[in-house]
Amino acid sequence: MMEQLDACNQLEAARIHKLVARKKGRPGQKDLEKMAQWLDRGQARVTERQAMHKPATFPASLPVSERVDDIREAIEQNQVVIIAGETGSGKTTQIPKICMNSGRGIRGLIGHTQPRRIAARTVAGRIAEELGEQTGGQVGYQVRFTDTTSDQSRVKVMTDGILLSEVQHDRFLDRYDTLIIDEAHERSLNIDFLMGYLRQLLPKRPDLKVIITSATIEVERFSQFFNGAPVIEVSGRTYPVDVRYRSLTGDEDDRDQGWTDGVLRAMEEIEQHERAEKQPPGDVLVFLPGEREIRSLSKVLRHADLRHTEVLPLYSRLSNQEQNRIFQGHRGRRIVLSTNVAETSLTVPGIRYVIDTGVARISRYSVRSKIQRLPIEPVSQASANQRAGRCGRVAPGICFRLYDETDFINRPEYTDPEILRTNLASVILQMTTSGLGDIRHFPFLEPPDRRLINDGYKLLEELGAVDDKRRVTNLGRTMARLPLDPRLARMLVISSEQGSLAETLVIIAGLSVQDPRERPQDKQQAADQAHAPFNDKESDFLTLLNIWNFYEEQRQELSQNQLKKVCQKSFLSWMRMREWRDIHRQLTLICREQKLKLNRDSASYESLHKAILAGLLGQVAVKLEKKEYLATRNRKVMIFPGSKVSKTGPKWIVAAEIVETSRVFARVVAKIEPEWIEPLAGHVVKHHFFEPHWEQKRAQVMGYEKVSLYGLDIIAKRRIPYSKVDPAECRNLFIRRALVEGDYQSRAPFIARNRELLDTVENLERKTRRRDLLVEDEVLVAFYEQRLPADIVSGRHFESWWKQLSADQLRDMELTEADILQRPVDEQADSLYPDYLEWEGVRYPLSYEFEPTSERDGVTLQAPVMALKQLPARRLEWLVPGLLREKCIALVKGLPKALRRNFVPVPDFVDAALENLQASNEPLALQLGEQLRRMTGVRIDADAWPQEDLPKHLRMNLRVVDDAGKPIAEGRETEKLQSE
């Protein structure tokens, strides 16, 4: 049986091989029956196709026809052949036929890829036509949503994206015996990926033939990449193009003006040329970087009074109707003003002259700022030549380059391939889930930069598609099954959990197609009016949803023609609406397969936008002022003025895209609430904790938290319990603030006792006016640190801890005098500094303060206003025993010098005097003077004594309180207070 496999269809042969391999070479009876069935079918298919085969013929007019034999020979003798040829060589249509004539496309398919869908369809049509058939017979094509291939197909034309997607199911591409990769020089992401994949596949599929076709550029690179594969060059059937450099003169500052002048001068030269050569006016194609430039130049040209001249704009966003005008016949001259669409995607017929400004908007991705930029850049030499070639298709042409030749020579040969200019998240996810190994080791034609790869991984991490070790998660695997940008795929998956899948499906499909809203230049107002009912001021996503709902309602009631009319009236592109619906349907089917839940009730704004937000975490922004927003990664952005949300300017927004053109714009945005972010972004937000502090009421250490998303503060200062953040710091603060400083109400008996002990000592310090009694706080901190377990970080912890202590342990928590005193306490302290002054059976409370700057410094006696008159004013002069000596010394030292020098040394005289003095309600100074006179014979006049200028603490402070104990007057002038 195995010998017969060579005559069997490849796909069946591969199945048989696989089954044999799985059964380790010993298939059972049932397997054998199955295999025999496959073999029959496979052989039947081969014979059927062989019977169908008629040798193809080649039109003599095509240059490629001259090389048919060379090409066939090269293909038969090599696994890979590179065919280089310019447009018009016929390679695209003829090479598949050469392959057919060489017997390929029998056991397997001849696969033929094109970069664009339209091209795939038309190429298939042309090949079929040349074989005298219609598509769907020997030649079929497959693009997204359409597959016309059948069992009879020998040639399958498809977009390169389709072939790439088939890799997922058919790792060896077993159904193909030949692959033709067309337009490889365009170097799209798909092409570069396919090239690498094929290079790995070739040794495993020795029977597979690969043909790479390209414009004459880059041919050597392809040949080297495929081990020196032979190159066959085919001449193009094109006419010579005369390239004339007409660099701009004038002011560099105003580029628009420069280009306008340059184009007008080139038009003059064209007219001269036509007059000299006696030629009728030929059509002109002008390459400009963008819509704005096209509009401004078209305005100028329409007013420039050019005879019999029609000016047509051409760019991708134009409606089909407007684009199709370039294919309609016309009289006189036509000038087409175009963007890059006319360089590769669209062929403008009948062009005799090209005017090339030499620039284009090229998409660049900045890894540093994560911004997609669209700068206007000089195009590469390859691109400029492609543009020039657009006027040599029907007759010799002239290309005017509005720059000089040195400029041209100094330009890069080729445009950077897309893989070096784009975010790689999608490529990485596809590669990883289809087991293609590490992207860093994949044989790319030009490997992307390490930073670009890291950046792709980071986005996948943000989306939860890979974990922090870069392993694909289950979520990532689901996402990889969706034919969507990973961000959109993320939204879809989460929306089924949020109960907003139905709406999200619509929005995501809508984001995948071009904006269906049309806004023709001459009917802008009418278009805006027609779109007005769809607009949502808070969310561009809802605007999309409104358009969809409107369209769906109409679609169900109207015929296709009526629906087309409604679209036209509403300024909606019918084609794009249909594309939108196609994608929506495709995604709906996949969601069903992936068992994602479709919500029946309509989703709330919140649940819908949370799903959207989950895919766009890196694109959040907060309003700074008027029109300016600060986005993540410190990017300043502005809402795109076309967005209806830009009118309301909400505080927080999320944007589907951030693109830099003339400014950094946030496109397709919606209002969000900042609280939604953190729960969705737990894995990417950063937390910063600060200002831990003891809060007495909560009996715990609290602090603040700042939450930021890629440098953007989404929560500036949130109060949080600090114990989870830094338990050691909490314990430290608890000991210092609560236990040592006493800012805490505890029920623990030892705390009350310790407090009492400390109060006594502190009071004694106030009385004795010294600060050297109590140990430093650090000693108390150390006391508690030694005794408190590490996990006691708050009042709650503390209370439950001490309650289970034994009596001994409780006692151990009590401070002793030995613990807290720096030196022994004077035993007489209590009598030297009494707490009451007793006079005639009344006890007046005394309080002490040691704060020289304070009004209350010293001793304060409190007396009720009722008792004020009975107060012994003179007795107060005697203060308390502990302060009397200091006061007397101060009194003597305050005497005039002539008197004072009789009592030196003063302390000795005072001590001697005090021996005979007893506190009484007599004036202190006079009593003291009397004693001094007795010792020395010197008499001191009453008015010689200092009074008011004694330090505050040496005069009794009197506080008068009312019945309720509330202070009503206070001062050191006892008699004055008494008389008031």
Added chain:
DNA sequence: CTCTCCCTT
């Protein structure tokens, strides 16, 4: 106060 162009499980 306005943006090149393609492709798909």
